[in-house]
Structures are given as C-alpha cells and as structure tokens.
Amino acid sequence: MARKRTAAVGDIEIRLLRIFHTVVECGGFTAAEVELNIGRAAISMHMADLEKRLGLRLCQRGRAGFSLTEEGRQVHDACLRLFSALENFRGEVDTLHARLRGTLDIGIIDNLVTIPRMQVTDALSALKDIGPDVRVNIRMIPPNDIELGVLDGRLHVGVTPALRNLPGLDYRPLYDEESLLYCGAGHPLFARADGDIPDEAIAQADAVAPTYAQTLEARALHRPLRATATATDREGVAFLILTGRYIGYLPTHYAELWVNQGRMRALRADDYRYRTEFRIVTRSNARPNLILKTYLDLLQRQ
Structure with a gap:
C-alpha cells in the first residue's frame, strides 16, 4: 500500500479508531458485530476507510482469520494512548466547569x-x-x-x-x-x-x-x-x-x-x-x- 503523510486526526478518524479498537478487543469482525451493533460488511468498509486515511495496512482478514500486522499493533498501542489523553482532557475540562x-x-x-x-x-x-x-x-x-x-x-x-x-x-x-x-x-x-x-x-x-x-x-x-x-x-x-x-x-x-x-x-x-x-x-x-x-x-x- 502506498505510503503517505497522515492527515490531521479529527472526529471521523477518532470514530474509526474506536471501531478498530473494538475489533481488536473482540478478536475479529464477526465478534465485533454484536459489540458495535453494525454488520460485518459495514465494519469491513470502516476498516478499509481507516487504512486509506492512515496509509497503513492494519490487519489481515480472510479465511485464515483475523490478525494484526506489525503496523496495526503499533497503531492500536497509539490508540490506547490517544483515548487515555482524551479522557484526561475531558476530566480536566469537567473540573474547570465544576x-x-x-x-x-x-x-x-x-x-x-x-x-x-x-x-x-x-x-x-x-x-x-x-x-x-x-x-x-x-x-x-x-x-x-x-x-x-x-x-x-x-x-x-x-x-x-x-x-x-x-x-x-x-x-x-x-x-x-x-x-x-x-x-x-x-x-x-x-x-x-x-x-x-x-x-x-x-x-x-x-x-x-x-x-x-x-x-x-x-x-x-x-x-x-x-x-x-x-x-x-x-x-x-x-x-x-x-x-x-x-x-x-x-x-x-x-x-x-x-x-x-x-x-x-x-x-x-x-x-x-x-x-x-x-x-x-x-x-x-x-x-x-x-x-x-x-x-x-x-x-x-x-
């Protein structure tokens, strides 16, 4: 897949990253259907959209089953740090309002x-x-x-x-x-x-x-x-x-x-x-x- 500079991370990218995180936590598209309440085809489409936006191949899917690529593992680790930072930010803002x-x-x-x-x-x-x-x-x-x-x-x-x-x-x-x-x-x-x-x-x-x-x-x-x-x-x-x-x-x-x-x-x-x-x-x-x-x-x- 062709490499490109990653675009700014906005609401769409964060939503796709949360779907990606759920797929990883569930161990595949099929198991994630129930958790996300969307069909497997829709999940596949969202994953393809995320890979296109990031310019990275994140996972292998097919008859052999679901598995993360090395880049997928690194992106998932970065996801966890991002989600933690967002929660900390939200907590600090809530404190300011309190x-x-x-x-x-x-x-x-x-x-x-x-x-x-x-x-x-x-x-x-x-x-x-x-x-x-x-x-x-x-x-x-x-x-x-x-x-x-x-x-x-x-x-x-x-x-x-x-x-x-x-x-x-x-x-x-x-x-x-x-x-x-x-x-x-x-x-x-x-x-x-x-x-x-x-x-x-x-x-x-x-x-x-x-x-x-x-x-x-x-x-x-x-x-x-x-x-x-x-x-x-x-x-x-x-x-x-x-x-x-x-x-x-x-x-x-x-x-x-x-x-x-x-x-x-x-x-x-x-x-x-x-x-x-x-x-x-x-x-x-x-x-x-x-x-x-x-x-x-x-x-x-x-």
Whole structure:
C-alpha cells in the first residue's frame, strides 16, 4: 500500500479508531458485530476507510482469520494512548466547569505563619481565586489532635511535624524548619562570644523544656539542658526566653523578629541546632473531594 503523510486526526478518524479498537478487543469482525451493533460488511468498509486515511495496512482478514500486522499493533498501542489523553482532557475540562463549593477544614500547629516558605498561604490564596465560594476553616491545634481530626473526618488536611506514621493516613513532605538555641537580652550568656560559651555553661543555665511532641533529634538536644520551666507551645517558650532568665530552642523564622530587635540571640548555632520536617497529612482512601484535591494540587505546584 502506498505510503503517505497522515492527515490531521479529527472526529471521523477518532470514530474509526474506536471501531478498530473494538475489533481488536473482540478478536475479529464477526465478534465485533454484536459489540458495535453494525454488520460485518459495514465494519469491513470502516476498516478499509481507516487504512486509506492512515496509509497503513492494519490487519489481515480472510479465511485464515483475523490478525494484526506489525503496523496495526503499533497503531492500536497509539490508540490506547490517544483515548487515555482524551479522557484526561475531558476530566480536566469537567473540573474547570465544576464550581468549587463547600468547606476546607485545615489543622495546623502553632507559629508556622512566619516561615518564609509560604506554601500553605500561597496555596490558600490560589484556592480563593479558583473557588471564591469555598469556606476555609483553620484550627491551630497540637499534632496529635490534627492526625486524629483527619482520621475521623473532622479535618480534611493537616500540617504536622514528622513525628510518626499512623495507619490510615497519607503523609507527603512540605518543608523543613530549622531551630536554634536562644537566650534573651539580659541573660548572662547574651553578651558572651560563642567561643567563650562552653558546653558546661549551657548545661548549667536555666532552660525551658517544651511539653509538646518532638522529634527524636529535638528530644536528644533538649535532654542535656537544665530544665527548670516548661511550656506547652512555642509561644510559651518565647515568653520565657524573653525574660532574660532562660535559654530554649525556637524555630529561626519565629525568633527572627526578636533577634533583629536585639532582644534574642542564638547560642553556638553551629552546635546547638536541629531540623524538623513538616508534612501534609490526609486520610487514606478518603471519599473524593474536589476542594481537597484542588488544594493539594496547588500545594504541590508551590
């Protein structure tokens, strides 16, 4: 058969390709008659039309039975990719037409708003552009409560430190947070250079210990400190450090305001530091939710 450049694929070609696909799936013209609800002669005519349009011999048919040529197999593989792309396109267009309505319930731990990497904020802004009618509810609660809220459906999504993996939840990385050891203005260590601050001076200083959940690395660095005060959240840690009487760990983005004001400083930042990974938490096998899917897609793009 003479070769020629394939014409543009339009509605007619797609219809013929779907007939071809059905014939291949059924294993021949005769079996495809019932599936297509047309006669064998009509199927043969459509196949001949498709071969003419493509300039390719797609199959052998006759007394020996039905079989694909090598080119027919390749065209059929291309058909499957084409049909998949068309379905994806249709789904994306349907999503654009579907107006986002409803609520998005988010659980976040305290004091993340000052982190420079604003994926959560930027994704919420983009969600407002796409779905102006979406109602967003944010709850500032501890990590354990966030995970339980996602599990029982009270929350659609959460942002938590990487402390553990619970069955029934999916976790995906969001960003890392760095924490350093700080003291406040007026503390005996505040005016001393890092080289003049031995480990013993840090170990003997009054320190604030957090009572909220921490990573293994964070717990290991808190253990040598002389904890004479506790705090249930990071704002409480900051209050005590700012008294000038305690040392304690804070995220760098959260302490930055007071550092710039000269009210806090980091102690031996190269030695006393740790990183905490934060993750997006969703429920495994949750019911489809277009608002949540859109928000997660926007987070991924950020």
